Amino acid sequence: MWRQIYRQMWNQRRANAWLWVELCIVTVLLWYGIDLVYNYEGAAWQPKGYDTSCVFDLTVGAKPLEVINDADNQRAGKDFAYLYNLIKDYPGVEEVCAYHGSIPYTGDAMLEGYASHTDSAHVVSCFIRYVTPSYFKVFRLKPIAGQLDEAHWSPAEYPMPALMSVDLADSLFHQPNVADAVGKTCFNPYWLKRDNPVTNYRVAAVLPRHKLDDYERYEPFIYLPAQQAFWWQHVAIRVAPDQVAGFAERFRKDMQPVFDRGIFYLNTIRSYDDMKEAYDIQQGTVNYLNTVYAVVAFFLFNIFLCVFATFWYRTRKRRCEVALRMAMGSSRRTVMGHFLLEGLALLLLAAVPALLIAFNIQLADLTVHTLVDVSATRFVGCFSAALLLMALIILAGIWYPARQAMKVQPAEALHDE
Numbered sequence: 001m002w003r004q005i006y007r008q009m010w011n012q013r014r015a016n017a018w019l020w021v022e023l024c025i026v027t028v029l030l031w032y033g034i035d036l037v038y039n040y041e042g043a044a045w046q047p048k049g050y051d052t053s054c055v056f057d058l059t060v061g062a063k064p065l066e067v068i069n070d071a072d073n074q075r076a077g078k079d080f081a082y083l084y085n086l087i088k089d090y091p092g093v094e095e096v097c098a099y100h101g102s103i104p105y106t107g108d109a110m111l112e113g114y115a116s117h118t119d120s121a122h123v124v125s126c127f128i129r130y131v132t133p134s135y136f137k138v139f140r141l142k143p144i145a146g147q148l149d150e151a152h153w154s155p156a157e158y159p160m161p162a163l164m165s166v167d168l169a170d171s172l173f174h175q176p177n178v179a180d181a182v183g184k185t186c187f188n189p190y191w192l193k194r195d196n197p198v199t200n201y202r203v204a205a206v207l208p209r210h211k212l213d214d215y216e217r218y219e220p221f222i223y224l225p226a227q228q229a230f231w232w233q234h235v236a237i238r239v240a241p242d243q244v245a246g247f248a249e250r251f252r253k254d255m256q257p258v259f260d261r262g263i264f265y266l267n268t269i270r271s272y273d274d275m276k277e278a279y280d281i282q283q284g285t286v287n288y289l290n291t292v293y294a295v296v297a298f299f300l301f302n303i304f305l306c307v308f309a310t311f312w313y314r315t316r317k318r319r320c321e322v323a324l325r326m327a328m329g330s331s332r333r334t335v336m337g338h339f340l341l342e343g344l345a346l347l348l349l350a351a352v353p354a355l356l357i358a359f360n361i362q363l364a365d366l367t368v369h370t371l372v373d374v375s376a377t378r379f380v381g382c383f384s385a386a387l388l389l390m391a392l393i394i395l396a397g398i399w400y401p402a403r404q405a406m407k408v409q410p411a412e413a414l415h416d417e
Contacts (some may be wrong), residue, residue: 016346019310023390026303028357031386032295036368038382040215042291043371049210049221050139052104052272056251057236058087060259061267064347072262079262080231086258087235090251092243097236098229101129102221104212104276107283113307114186114201114222116172123189123364124171125211126164127218132229138162138238146182146205153225159185159202161225165210168220169203178206211228212275215285217371231264244271304393311343311397339402341396351387358383 060080062068072079088096101110113123133150135141144166151162164172169181185202201224210221226233239247248269259266280286361367362379372378 019314019346020350022289022310023307023347024354024357026307027347027350027354027390028361030300030389031354031358031383032361032367033299034385034389035378035382036292037296038378039368039370039372040292041274041374042378043216046211046214046218046372047208048104048212048214050141051219052139052276054239054241055138056237056239056248056269056271057103057275058237058269059267060231060235061265062231062263063265068263076231076263078262080229083259083261083264084229084235086255087237090255090321092240092247093237094140094240095134095238097132097135098233099129099131099135099226099236100230100233102127102212104232105272105279107279109212112188112222113190114168114172114188116186120187120189122172124168124220126168126222127210128222128224130224130226132226135223135236135239138236143205143207145179146203148205155225155227157225159200161204162186162201163205163207163223164203165207165218165221167209167218168222169206171220181206213279215280215371235270247271307390307393310395311394312401323374336399336402339397339398343398344391347387347390347394355383 018363060083084096084098102108110128111125112128113125115121115123120397128133133148133153136148141163143163146163148163149161164181165180167177169175172186173181175181181203182205183203185200187200207221207223209218211218229235248271251269252266256266359379362374367374
């Protein structure tokens with residue numbers, strides 16, 4: 001059947017040439033549109049390196065100085081410790097931690113630089129978080145090499161323990177295996193000018209790749225021990241999955257009077273999902289993506305109409321051929337298979353130059369790769385998706401008119417022709 005299909009395509013080469021050019025151009029444009037969407041959705045699908053599902057962010061506020069007395073100030077540490085323990089005991093709470101530094105979905109970021117002792121001139125800038133030991137349970141952070149020793153997670157340790165992302169470990173130590181970075185030391189050159197400089201950090205474990213937002217690139221990250229839970233830090237609360245719905249409202253209703261203690265009051269409590277939604281709107285990410293996707297969707301719709309209508313018209317025009325084949329004894333399945341395979345053969349012939357054009361566009365750095373790096377996997381995946389979508393459109397454009405043509409009696413179709 002394939003030999004017959006290619007012989008017929010060659011006999012109709014003048015008419016097929018225009019269709020071949022159309023399929024080639026449309027396939028390249030479709031690949032570019034899919035690649036553009038992948039740049040954003042591919043970044044959103046990538047893990048952040050920590051799990052924010054079922055986690056709520058709580059901040060504690062301090063009353064104005066005019067209403068604070070000395071006794072309240074002196075009792076502030078004990079009051080906050082009391083409130084912190086109450087949070088742990090609240091129904092539905094699984095784990096609680098405190099941290100400060102780079103906060104997800106807020107735009108608040110803290111950057112510091114670190115260098116290895118073997119190459120002190122090479123300083124790597126990275127995002128930093130100071131965390132209590134329970135942070136890694138709250139955000140379900142599992143090291144890919146090494147392990148956290150909670151008993152020694154303290155700024156009083158020397159060398160001070162540190163957990164860093166694989167990007168930072170690779171930039172600092174250039175080890176082929178991430179496990180080789182565990183136990184190595186680094187220092188912060190900006191601390192050397194202080195009265196009590198901390199000049200030695202030991203890598204206790206290496207963590208997966210990290211980023212602050214879904215629509216961002218991976219960045220180097222480091223975690224250092226916080227002295228203890230302070231009221232000005234962010235408190236993260238992991239809640240049991242069956243308690244997430246309405247948790248913030250219940251917590252505020254039950255705990256608002258309790259938090260009115262000394263200099264403190266309950267400021268905000270919200271889920272990280274709500275923080276992400278609000279942050280995306282604030283940064284204009286939602287409007288930008290909606291515009292991009294609307295343009296791409298309009299473009300894909302036009303491609304669908306163009307290719308679908310072309311094959312619809314082409315198949316309807318060949319009603320006489322359908323009737324003739326059936327009159328000569330071909331079954332409906334055989335005729336349908338012939339037309340569908342012919343359409344796919346045209347697509348495969350057009351895919352060869354389309355692949356070369358797309359590859360050269362990729363080499364010329366004309367694609368959008370602001371969030372996800374260019375890779376062979378990305379190129380092959382997006383081009384394969386474009387071919388698959390084109391194949392589905394072609395099959396739909398052939399199947400229905402061919403099916404309708406087969407319902408007509410062969411003699412009637414030949415008489416009309």
